[in-house]
Amino acid sequence: MKKLINDPFDMVEEMVDGFLSANDDIVKRVGRRSIARVTSPIDGKVGIVVGGGSGHLPAFAGYVGQGMADGAAFGNVFASPPARPVVEATTAVDSGAGVLYLYGNYAGDCLNFDKAQDQCREMGMDVRTVVLNDDVASAPIDQADRRRGIGGLFWVFRITGAKAEQMASLDEVFEIATRANANTRTVGVGLTSCTVPANGRPTFHLEEDEMELGLGIHGEPGIKRQKVAPVDDIVEAMMDMILGDLDYSGSEVALSVNGLGGTPAEELYVVYRKAKEICDANGLRVRHKNVGEMVTALEMAGASISLVRLDDEMSALLDSTVNTCMYKKP
Amino acid sequence: MKKLINDPFDMVEEMVDGFLSANDDIVKRVGRRSIARVTSPIDGKVGIVVGGGSGHLPAFAGYVGQGMADGAAFGNVFASPPARPVVEATTAVDSGAGVLYLYGNYAGDCLNFDKAQDQCREMGMDVRTVVLNDDVASAPIDQADRRRGIGGLFWVFRITGAKAEQMASLDEVFEIATRANANTRTVGVGLTSCTVPANGRPTFHLEEDEMELGLGIHGEPGIKRQKVAPVDDIVEAMMDMILGDLDYSGSEVALSVNGLGGTPAEELYVVYRKAKEICDANGLRVRHKNVGEMVTALEMAGASISLVRLDDEMSALLDSTVNTCMYKKP
Amino acid sequence: MPTLTGDSVRLLLEQVAIDVESNKDFLCDLDGEVGDGDHGVSMTIGMRAVRRAMDDLPPDPSVEQAFQAASDAYAIEVGATIGPLYEVAFAAAAEACSGKADVSSVSDWVQIYQAMFDAIQQLGGAELGDKTLLDSFHPAIEKLASLEGEDLVSSLEQAAVTARGAAEATKDLKPMKGRASRLADRAVGHQDAGATSLAIILESVAAFAANVRS
Amino acid sequence: MPTLTGDSVRLLLEQVAIDVESNKDFLCDLDGEVGDGDHGVSMTIGMRAVRRAMDDLPPDPSVEQAFQAASDAYAIEVGATIGPLYEVAFAAAAEACSGKADVSSVSDWVQIYQAMFDAIQQLGGAELGDKTLLDSFHPAIEKLASLEGEDLVSSLEQAAVTARGAAEATKDLKPMKGRASRLADRAVGHQDAGATSLAIILESVAAFAANVRS
Numbered sequence A, B: 001m002k003k004l005i006n007d008p009f010d011m012v013e014e015m016v017d018g019f020l021s022a023n024d025d026i027v028k029r030v031g032r033r034s035i036a037r038v039t040s041p042i043d044g045k046v047g048i049v050v051g052g053g054s055g056h057l058p059a060f061a062g063y064v065g066q067g068m069a070d071g072a073a074f075g076n077v078f079a080s081p082p083a084r085p086v087v088e089a090t091t092a093v094d095s096g097a098g099v100l101y102l103y104g105n106y107a108g109d110c111l112n113f114d115k116a117q118d119q120c121r122e123m124g125m126d127v128r129t130v131v132l133n134d135d136v137a138s139a140p141i142d143q144a145d146r147r148r149g150i151g152g153l154f155w156v157f158r159i160t161g162a163k164a165e166q167m168a169s170l171d172e173v174f175e176i177a178t179r180a181n182a183n184t185r186t187v188g189v190g191l192t193s194c195t196v197p198a199n200g201r202p203t204f205h206l207e208e209d210e211m212e213l214g215l216g217i218h219g220e221p222g223i224k225r226q227k228v229a230p231v232d233d234i235v236e237a238m239m240d241m242i243l244g245d246l247d248y249s250g251s252e253v254a255l256s257v258n259g260l261g262g263t264p265a266e267e268l269y270v271v272y273r274k275a276k277e278i279c280d281a282n283g284l285r286v287r288h289k290n291v292g293e294m295v296t297a298l299e300m301a302g303a304s305i306s307l308v309r310l311d312d313e314m315s316a317l318l319d320s321t322v323n324t325c326m327y328k329k330p
Numbered sequence C, D: 001m002p003t004l005t006g007d008s009v010r011l012l013l014e015q016v017a018i019d020v021e022s023n024k025d026f027l028c029d030l031d032g033e034v035g036d037g038d039h040g041v042s043m044t045i046g047m048r049a050v051r052r053a054m055d056d057l058p059p060d061p062s063v064e065q066a067f068q069a070a071s072d073a074y075a076i077e078v079g080a081t082i083g084p085l086y087e088v089a090f091a092a093a094a095e096a097c098s099g100k101a102d103v104s105s106v107s108d109w110v111q112i113y114q115a116m117f118d119a120i121q122q123l124g125g126a127e128l129g130d131k132t133l134l135d136s137f138h139p140a141i142e143k144l145a146s147l148e149g150e151d152l153v154s155s156l157e158q159a160a161v162t163a164r165g166a167a168e169a170t171k172d173l174k175p176m177k178g179r180a181s182r183l184a185d186r187a188v189g190h191q192d193a194g195a196t197s198l199a200i201i202l203e204s205v206a207a208f209a210a211n212v213r214s
């Protein structure tokens, strides 16, 4: 394992230090592993708190800022944060208007965020939660509550954050998060493993000619290991899974191609080209798009495609200005 | 080699298609391998044309947009574009106020951009060039004209683009590009090789415990191969080279940590933490900063650190809004 | 018969921490086959925090204090699934020892283990057979309970041996909870990481007790 | 004595294209040792464009037309350092053949090669010994010039053999131009990629001419 780190057990600590130092115009520290916008709490605004394991930047802390989240909690690499930093972030962003938790559906995150929610409610804060589960490959549609949250988190954070920025109520913010999540689907593909720094060895092994379809964002094996193929074929398989899972017909959509960490932007654009072509062929109007790294898995090579079925409100919200630590748009 | 591509010889073509499709709010195609802002030519504005080999995104095309470049030419992977797309981009952005070429100092780029410049001048356009050479490791200071351009290109594009956006004259834009370049220094370090798609095999080989100091952005071997070390030591060595090459004492600076493609953002923040600490210890005031991928080398693992000695004008220019395909700031 | 006072439990937990960290890579590899490869790391982070917490205990701590400090360490440093599970487990152990000057009989340890087990099951909601640490813990506790009144050291050893065997037997289980559950049939044949670290902890307890006697 | 008309030169360039592409990986490896690993790719892209250009030539093209089309192909598709160098080289070859119905004598080929060499040197500004393609080209041209009036096929063959030997001998040179120059001493011991592809082209020309005779 070769990484630009010191002691692997210090990596998250040092990363948080660097992150805060590099983004001090947007965020402040509110605990050892928790941050909030410098302007938090914002009078009358519902606070959005996101979080999860480290190793997924820009998710989660990278999305704190105007138009997305208000606070975030950092976990160890690929491990949900404990309740404490979540409580710290919640306390820091709560203006009295309430706080919404948004995170991916993993057992650890559910346990820890629920505990934080309980504690914060006991302290008198109005906290609600929407657990995100966009990953088509992780369970059949009739067990959607077992699906995990991956690259589509980006869109739900973005739509919900834009709504909260308009000073919507907690009910409204909760509702749109639920709606955005229900209309978001993602499928990923992995070409290589990643290495958890404090472990030091790749999590799994793929042969030189193998890829994993349906891969998550932690290096967990996907649903199917197969031979690598021309990317157009791979994208077709991914889009088939997405389009077969939700009725997008005739909709406006948001389309994103997310790099898992080790795949160059050049390849992501090649993926986008084909995904867009398939949208066009299916009569979907791509109104919003994003190509780049949104929810990563350390240095894993691979990509995921997310497709959101938009309605007018979601589409309009995506036009708003966003200025977070790692995602900005004038 | 595992990449998300079809025929490797079609990759650049397909990447350009995807890039244009994903960024059609900002750029338009003006030739098979050339783009310009949708608004080009902008009345009275000096046009900035950038370009170079593919495989370096966001450089070069990713920087076309408000506050940076007006047009770009795409070459094959790691190969300068021929003159023709440069001429196409120049023609598309020239409003009569003149055009400035900015690119990294490589023999191929110099040959092809010079030829394009000659052709455009013959057509009556006022074209000038500043060749960028921020890479401290690529030649001694007394042979600075042999130094190549790497991660610091970002800052020169940004400062010059901001100036041009203010409708400055070609003389002024040329002058500030020259000044920004003269005040920018970069040192890179590589941990793994990358693979040119149409070649299919890694360009070079590093052992599991080796890194290359002074590595460029094409997978060319660096100046020194050494054992990997804790990142704090690596950053110290890099900063020593930078601080020893230009007198930064007491200055305001812009500091960036650029990922070469395969290194996760988490590690880049660990690098930033130490680099910032060294700036602080040396009395340098970090006024502008950027951490992320700016000038990459396909999927190579590694990073570069750039430091710009700012004056008041450059510093103020960096406060302006920027909205390019791959770099945005409200 | 070794008498484990609060101060002995402090040392015991430091011993456990060493044994868990020694198996970091092994536990990560097990987790990597079907999970996300971090179990050894999470347990090491937790156990390092436990060791720091033991250092910070007041002189002559109670058994309850020692376990509660371990719970707090997991609560603050670990996260993941395993963090809250061991947090409640150690807290339950502390409660089970409330007011006790030492834990020296088989029935003391049955009580501790059972309290830990119940807390984990309550929080995590897994059933036996779901391929979790419950599957190595449960048979070990049954074994220990069957030895009530017998020699503590040999009883703890037999419980640990049972746990190790049961951890190995998780290979045949199809996971229903946690990350691995998404893999369904592909997980069959792989040994559960959490069941394995639990067995390592039980072995560590037995070995520590054995050393106190000699 | 083979008579190479414009149409033969069209076929000749298609042959050269095949031989260059067949050595793509070898040329990339040479470039990767001290450069950026793309030389085989750049030459393949150029030569594929040359083949398409040959397809698009009018029936019975002139020698000049064939070479000029190759120049245009390099100009449009290649870029890099090598693109402009072969662009001007093929353009110079075209000019050298201007008005000629065929290129069949050793002195015709000396003229062509010398014109290519001069154009490359003028544009690239390299000196002999700088570890560039000039270093395999130059001795080959000298050899060919020394054989004026002799049999074309065997003369081209001897020139090609000389080029190959000289390409191998670039191992001992310290590069002064281009990317490799930054490596200075580290480049010694590595064979220059551009000198090698030049030698491959010369060999291809010789082999083609030999086939026409038979």
Ligand SMILES: Nc1ncnc2c1ncn2[C@@H]1O[C@H](COP(=O)(O)OP(=O)(O)O)[C@@H](O)[C@H]1O
Binding pocket: A078, A079, A080, A107, A108, C031, C035, C036, C038, C039, C040, C042, C043, C080, C081, C082, C085, C120, C121, C123, C124, C125, C126, C131, C132, C133, C134, C177, C178, C179, C192, C193, C194, C195
């Ligand atoms: N609901 C649960 N109840 C009991 N144990 C569980 C449960 N979910 C997971 N586990 C245990 O946790 C282990 C995984 O822990 P770890 O890798 O540290 O956490 P994560 O799954 O968050 O990465 C599994 O091997 C399993 O034994």
Ligand SMILES: Nc1ncnc2c1ncn2[C@@H]1O[C@H](COP(=O)(O)OP(=O)(O)O)[C@@H](O)[C@H]1O
Binding pocket: B078, B079, B080, B107, B108, D031, D035, D036, D038, D039, D040, D042, D043, D080, D081, D082, D085, D120, D121, D124, D125, D126, D131, D132, D133, D134, D177, D178, D179, D192, D193, D194, D195
């Ligand atoms: N100035 C020059 N004159 C002649 N040949 C040159 C010059 N610079 C480089 N070359 C040749 O070009 C080869 C490299 O070509 P290539 O790898 O395709 O381009 P790049 O260096 O742009 O990647 C070198 O091996 C050398 O033979």
Ligand SMILES: [Mg+2]
Binding pocket: A053, A077, A078, A079, A080, A108, C036, C038, C080, C081
């Ligand atoms: Mg985990």
Ligand SMILES: [Mg+2]
Binding pocket: B077, B078, B079, B080, B108, D036, D038, D080, D081
């Ligand atoms: Mg090149």
Ligand SMILES: [Mg+2]
Binding pocket: C031, C035, C036, C037, C038, C039
């Ligand atoms: Mg795990």
Ligand SMILES: [Mg+2]
Binding pocket: D031, D035, D036, D037, D038, D039
């Ligand atoms: Mg090259």
